[in-house]
Amino acid sequence: MSLKNNSLFTGIQWWKWTCIVLLFYTFIQGLLIEVPRLPILNETIRNLFFHVTIWFAMIIMMISSVVYGIKYLRSNNIDFDIKSSESAYTGVFLGILGLATGSLWAKYTWGAWWVNDAKLNGAAATMLVYLAYIVLRGSIDDENKKAKISAVYGIFAFTLMLVFIMILPRLTDSLHPGNGGNPGFSKYDLDSKMRTVFYPAVFAWSLLATWIAEIRVRIKRVSASQNH
Amino acid sequence: MKEITFLIGKEIQSEFRQKYAFNGLLLYVVSTVFVCYLSFRQIVDLPTWNALFWIIQLFAGVNAISKSFLQEGRGRMLYYYTLTNPRYFIIAKILYNLLLMMILSTFNLIFYSLFIGNPVQDLPLFLIAMLLGSAGFSAVLSMVSAIASKSGNNFALMSILSFPILIPLLMVTIRFSKNAMDGLPWLVSQHFIILLVALISMVFGLSYLLFPYLWRD
Numbered sequence: 001m002s003l004k005n006n007s008l009f010t011g012i013q014w015w016k017w018t019c020i021v022l023l024f025y026t027f028i029q030g031l032l033i034e035v036p037r038l039p040i041l042n043e044t045i046r047n048l049f050f051h052v053t054i055w056f057a058m059i060i061m062m063i064s065s066v067v068y069g070i071k072y073l074r075s076n077n078i079d080f081d082i083k084s085s086e087s088a089y090t091g092v093f094l095g096i097l098g099l100a101t102g103s104l105w106a107k108y109t110w111g112a113w114w115v116n117d118a119k120l121n122g123a124a125a126t127m128l129v130y131l132a133y134i135v136l137r138g139s140i141d142d143e144n145k146k147a148k149i150s151a152v153y154g155i156f157a158f159t160l161m162l163v164f165i166m167i168l169p170r171l172t173d174s175l176h177p178g179n180g181g182n183p184g185f186s187k188y189d190l191d192s193k194m195r196t197v198f199y200p201a202v203f204a205w206s207l208l209a210t211w212i213a214e215i216r217v218r219i220k221r222v223s224a225s226q227n228h
Numbered sequence: 229m230k231e232i233t234f235l236i237g238k239e240i241q242s243e244f245r246q247k248y249a250f251n252g253l254l255l256y257v258v259s260t261v262f263v264c265y266l267s268f269r270q271i272v273d274l275p276t277w278n279a280l281f282w283i284i285q286l287f288a289g290v291n292a293i294s295k296s297f298l299q300e301g302r303g304r305m306l307y308y309y310t311l312t313n314p315r316y317f318i319i320a321k322i323l324y325n326l327l328l329m330m331i332l333s334t335f336n337l338i339f340y341s342l343f344i345g346n347p348v349q350d351l352p353l354f355l356i357a358m359l360l361g362s363a364g365f366s367a368v369l370s371m372v373s374a375i376a377s378k379s380g381n382n383f384a385l386m387s388i389l390s391f392p393i394l395i396p397l398l399m400v401t402i403r404f405s406k407n408a409m410d411g412l413p414w415l416v417s418q419h420f421i422i423l424l425v426a427l428i429s430m431v432f433g434l435s436y437l438l439f440p441y442l443w444r445d
């Protein structure tokens with residue numbers, strides 16, 4: 001109750017507290033928990049709590065961007081466009097984090113920062129698409145036109161990328177865990193101990209992403225209302 | 229249906245009025261092939277032959293289709309707006325661009341074979357790959373051209389927007405045509421055909437649904 005008087009903590013909703021708690025849990029437990037001792041993988045198996053969960057959060061952001069894009073096209077309400085574009089920007093940020101953690105992991109297990117692999121190329125192409133989305137938004141001045149065109153491109157590109165990421169790695173061999181005959185990490189997790197960190201971590205990163213996007217949306221709303 | 233054929237006819241007519249643009253495209257393909265011929269001299273490696281063919285195809289496609297919306301002025305778009313349904317309009321554009329891409333790829337294949345050589349063992353299958361590849365390119369590029377045209381006349385934007393979303397199509401087509409080059413039995417390439425047809429119909433459906441939103445300003 002005393003927290004309520006402290007201006008720093010007022011207005012922090014319950015889900016943000018959950019996010020903070022879960023993130024602490026992810027980092028502390030993720031680094032301390034006992035993991036299966038496997039050759040080559042060794043301690044890098046802990047990347048499951050960071051790399052994989054960050055991608056989960058990224059995909060949630062991209063889906064939210066598409067959903068708000070569709071909502072915008074149906075209603076022409078500029079607020080949906082703010083939500084859609086800020087979700088995409090947050091998704092790009094998480095995507096860069098995902099690429100960085102994946103690359104670091106690859107260096108220690110595959111021996112190279114980047115390998116020519118369907119799954120990795122799919123991820124890189126997705127990043128290119130969303131960077132193009134940002135360039136497209138930057139190139140149009142008129143608010144409504146920008147919103148409409150970027151929503152159309154967002155929906156168009158997302159659907160094609162989904163096909164790319166879902167189907168192509170299954171057509172060819174892939175080094176990535178969980179593809180091309182490689183076991184996913186769930187196979188190594190015999191006593192389900194890693195799951196006790198993995199699932200909370202997915203929630204933690206998704207909530208953090210939502211939080212970042214929410215702050216960005218609020219900043220955009222303020223600056224939009226000042227322009228008028 | 230009648231409206232679509234009429235719109236395609238109109239596209240062909242306006243292309244005939246500006247013959248220099250069409251001739252320019254053909255010349256673009258020929259000179260690209262010639263530059264490749266002078267740089268490579270001879271291509272022994274089959275995957276390289278295949279990849280280079282499709283890269284020429286990609287650049288020719290971006291060049292050809294980017295003008296399909298960039299060239300239409302604001303006034304003319306407004307005129308179409310009063311006349312037709314936007315859905316018919318985008319379908320007519322895609323079909324017309326498919327025709328254009330087929331002509332360009334045939335031209336590309338002839339000159340490519342003439343200068344660099346033709347190691348394709350199963351030509352009919354390769355032609356099917358060319359047809360499906362052209363259909364995919366024209367569907368994606370027509371839509372992206374419509375998007376890029378709305379953002380001011382920016383040719384660079386066209387490539388930035390289209391290259392990453394063309395990658396899946398390009399990769400499947402390249403694998404498919406490599407099978408045709410090696411003369412593998414058709415049954416081996418069957419799943420590529422199914423996948424390409426599915427991809428193309430998906431792009432078609434997306435364009436059909438999304439284009440009306442781009443249309444109005």
